[in-house]
Amino acid sequence: MKSTRTGLAAAAAVLALTVSACGSDDGGGGDAGSGGDGGGDSIRIGIKFDQPGLGLKQGEEYTGMDVDIATYVAGELGYSEDQIEWVQAPSAQRENLIATDQVRLIFATYSITDERKEQVSFAGPYFIAGQDLLVRSDDDSITGPDSLDGKSLCSVTGSTSAQNVQEEVPGVNLQEFGTYSECVAALQSGAIDALTTDDTILAGYAAQPQYEGQLKVVGNTFSEERYGVGLKKGDTELCQQVTDAINQMFEDGSWQAAVDDNLGQAGYQPGAGNPPTPDECA
Known part of the structure; x- marks a missing residue:
């Protein structure tokens, strides 16, 4: 029995080596980590x-x-x-x-x-x-950072976007939430007046079906x-x-x-x- 077990173990080792040789050598699976610009598996x-x-x-x-x-x-x-x-x-x-x-x-x-x-x-x-502002579609009072004095502005906790605006407009009332989704919901409900981050991120939220026609990006970027x-x-x-x-x-x-x-x-x-x-x- 001892020799049989030894033979099985040796066969398993050979099989493992064979499988390894046929697989990826990039340490992460697939061909994504290797040079493969076309022709790889993934x-x-x-x-x-x-x-x-x-x-x-x-x-x-x-x-x-x-x-x-x-x-x-x-x-x-x-x-x-x-x-x-x-x-x-x-x-x-x-x-x-x-x-x-x-x-x-x-x-x-x-x-x-x-x-x-x-x-x-x-x-x-x-x-x-560029950094911009998201507001409700019927709000024409906010046209950029200069018009945020006395307004409530939302961004995520620790966001440099919010800090940039607060430094430029000390009179803004900054409210920080855990996620942008929370900020957008608060904006829609009227709990805040504006949300700030990259204009692409703002547009992505405004384009969601549940917010169609309700929110707009101001379109006055102040960063690149x-x-x-x-x-x-x-x-x-x-x-x-x-x-x-x-x-x-x-x-x-x-x-x-x-x-x-x-x-x-x-x-x-x-x-x-x-x-x-x-x-x-x-």
């Missing part, structure tokens, strides 16, 4: 799961402008839609997801900054957003956020491929369709500089 892409109009997961369905742009870019890299594995990419985890090869690309309202470029590379930008595609630092070949795909999307009208389909219901129009000129991999 590609893992990070998005937000909780931003209507941008990156939203409902059951097994993924929707939003970031999702549509990511799907297009993946297609240009040689991956079909069913080869994309969507990975949740919360803001605080994005750099780690890239560095540890848990994702190949990130499309998640990922603003390009010098600080972030120390850890990751960016392709793009594919969109220029250059959304880029995050990828492994130093991967210049992939960076250029992604940038080329973004340019193609601008040229064939698919980018504008993605914006209109996801944010247009809120009457949102992209601000100055859109579509941008990708320059991160020039």
Whole structure:
């Protein structure tokens, strides 16, 4: 019996080695972490799961402008839609997801900054957003930060967006909630007067069916956020491929369709500089 057990163990070890050799060698499953720009089994892409109009997961369905742009870019890299594995990419985890090869690309309202470029590379930008205000559709009294004196303004706890406005307009009554969804509900009910964050995020909420015709983006941005595609630092070949795909999307009208389909219901129009000129991999 001892020799039989030894033989079985040896056979199992050989089988394990065979399976390992046939599988991924990127340490994370699939082909997303390797170079595979087309021809791989799958590609893992990070998005937000909780931003209507941008990156939203409902059951097994993924929707939003970031999702549509990511799907297009993946297609240009040689991956079909069913080869994309969507990975949740919360803001605080994005750099780690890239560095540890848990994702190949990130499309998640990922603003390009010098600080972030120390850890990751960016392709793009594919969109220029800006901080703005969301108000009720029948409220014409709020036209920008200068008109917020004495008004109640909502943003999420610890948001730099809210702090920026409070510094500029000391007379604003800042109310911080845990999520943007709570702020939007309070705005609709009249409990607050305005909500502030990136205009794309605001438009995404305003475009939701339950708020149709009730909310509007003021359209007076007072910052610039250059959304880029995050990828492994130093991967210049992939960076250029992604940038080329973004340019193609601008040229064939698919980018504008993605914006209109996801944010247009809120009457949102992209601000100055859109579509941008990708320059991160020039």
